[in-house]
Amino acid sequence: MKISLTNPLDGKTRTMSAHLTTEHSTSSYGQPVMIAGGTPIDVSNAVLQRATIIQMPKRADQVRLLAQWQGLAKTMLGLR
Secondary structure, three states: OOEEEEOOOOOEEEEEEEEEEEEOOOOOOOOOOOOOOEEEEEEHHHHHHOEEEEEEEHHHHHHHHHHHHHHHHHHOOOOO
């Protein structure tokens, strides 16, 4: 999967490869964590940096985790 993140301080956008996992130490209670450029990004950080998916994941497990991830983001934004 490829994503873009925008720095909220300077407005610069960068594109990077990312994947989702529940096996990282920052994951809690089975919630997926996005690893982008080797750095974990939780849902609140992704919302702050306006994470945008540029290329959808292809593997079924990544698609499932992405749906869970997006549900968390919608809840955080009050869209549910």
